Amino acid sequence: MKLNKKAIIGSGLATVWAIVVIAIILAIFFLLSAVILPFKKTSENVIVTDKFTLIENSESVIALLNTLFEISLNGETVKVPLKDIFILYDNNLVSNLDMENIKPQIKTSLEKAYGSCYAIKYEGTNIFEDNWQTSAYAEKWQQQGEITLTEINLISGKFSFRNLFDTCMIKNRNIENCKMACLII
Amino acid sequence: MKMKKMNKKAISFAVGMVLLAIAITVFAFYMVFFVSNERIKDIVTPLDLINIQNDAREDVFFIKESANYASQRAVYSVLNEIPMKSSSPYKKYQDIDIWNDCEPDIKKVEEKFLDEFSQEFYSLIKSSDKDIIKNLDGKYVFSLNNNILKLQSGQELEYHTLLEIHAVYKTSVSFEKELPFSLNILSDIHTRSKNAVNTCKDDFDCITEKMNSDDLDDFDFEFTKNGDYIIFTARTKDRFFFNDGTLKYDKISFDYAISLT
Numbered sequence: 001m002k003l004n005k006k007a008i009i010g011s012g013l014a015t016v017w018a019i020v021v022i023a024i025i026l027a028i029f030f031l032l033s034a035v036i037l038p039f040k041k042t043s044e045n046v047i048v049t050d051k052f053t054l055i056e057n058s059e060s061v062i063a064l065l066n067t068l069f070e071i072s073l074n075g076e077t078v079k080v081p082l083k084d085i086f087i088l089y090d091n092n093l094v095s096n097l098d099m100e101n102i103k104p105q106i107k108t109s110l111e112k113a114y115g116s117c118y119a120i121k122y123e124g125t126n127i128f129e130d131n132w133q134t135s136a137y138a139e140k141w142q143q144q145g146e147i148t149l150t151e152i153n154l155i156s157g158k159f160s161f162r163n164l165f166d167t168c169m170i171k172n173r174n175i176e177n178c179k180m181a182c183l184i185i
Numbered sequence: 186m187k188m189k190k191m192n193k194k195a196i197s198f199a200v201g202m203v204l205l206a207i208a209i210t211v212f213a214f215y216m217v218f219f220v221s222n223e224r225i226k227d228i229v230t231p232l233d234l235i236n237i238q239n240d241a242r243e244d245v246f247f248i249k250e251s252a253n254y255a256s257q258r259a260v261y262s263v264l265n266e267i268p269m270k271s272s273s274p275y276k277k278y279q280d281i282d283i284w285n286d287c288e289p290d291i292k293k294v295e296e297k298f299l300d301e302f303s304q305e306f307y308s309l310i311k312s313s314d315k316d317i318i319k320n321l322d323g324k325y326v327f328s329l330n331n332n333i334l335k336l337q338s339g340q341e342l343e344y345h346t347l348l349e350i351h352a353v354y355k356t357s358v359s360f361e362k363e364l365p366f367s368l369n370i371l372s373d374i375h376t377r378s379k380n381a382v383n384t385c386k387d388d389f390d391c392i393t394e395k396m397n398s399d400d401l402d403d404f405d406f407e408f409t410k411n412g413d414y415i416i417f418t419a420r421t422k423d424r425f426f427f428n429d430g431t432l433k434y435d436k437i438s439f440d441y442a443i444s445l446t
Contacts, residue, residue: 014198015195015202019202022206029214056243062243084426084434152246154247155250155254
């Protein structure tokens, strides 16, 4: 009986020790998980943020291409969407003089929405002198490769739009700061 | 001996528990470091979806633009040579169709429009540098109801994620396009012009008044008297992209004659 009691106490103690050891191991595991997981989350967030700045915003660029601009055709003032202006210019259906009147309109319209934070390019035509209408501010960000690039295939060629304002909003999440940075009045 | 035997059992049990705990821990670490990493790669994030949606939106835009330009060219093609209801060749005056004894055949007009549209549309679709768009060649059914052109595709655009767990994003490329005017208007122009000349003869102010109505609002009309005929020039108010040998962006006009006698 006495021997059995000792044995029971011994096995009980061994069980307690085993539970303690398991508890310690589990505690270490949870501690390590708690330390590692936030890192994993952060690194995932970083990837997400970087990817997000590179996400295209086709909807706003398509809206821009559908924006109507007033142009003079054969002495008549007509409203033509930007996408059609490219075709007209590409095929010499609109005179250089008329094009000179259109360009400031396009610029004003873009500056109203994006301030100095945009860059546009139209492949297949030199509608804009340097083929890349960039602002100084946008150019700086562009060199850093941080501006979202959206490319839209038109019937007549490829239209590219870089939008720094959206990038700014994603990074700063403050519309006033971004408006100030992009000189949007 | 009995006690030692009992202790051995207890120790074996305790050691067993410790080994089990170690096994669970090793397994848990394995899951955390390897399996969960792979799981992250498998998950379609909202950003993947946004990018795919953007691709889809751009492709649908290209298809709709193809329909837009194709419809403009098809309208030109129809107005340039309007199919008429006539079993025998109808009369002409100085190469201008005389509309007294014949009238536009709207069924043939619509058939011609859809035929021209289909050719232009597929030609533009095939000019795309994307295979997903080119593959829509021949997959559409086109129908016309007044000024609504319906493009029904038997196929959706499918975008596949480049992930181990395969995900597919589908978007419909069936849509409707509103034409600037219904092609039935040609029948109205015919009736109105004949009535105007019958009533007004060569009184252009009177003819102008008769032709000036809301249902013909998409066209401007000019008239000249030439012999026993009033020559009508109907001109669209909207401008169209069309090709008559060279690409043009202009109003489309067509002439027809109504006899005064």
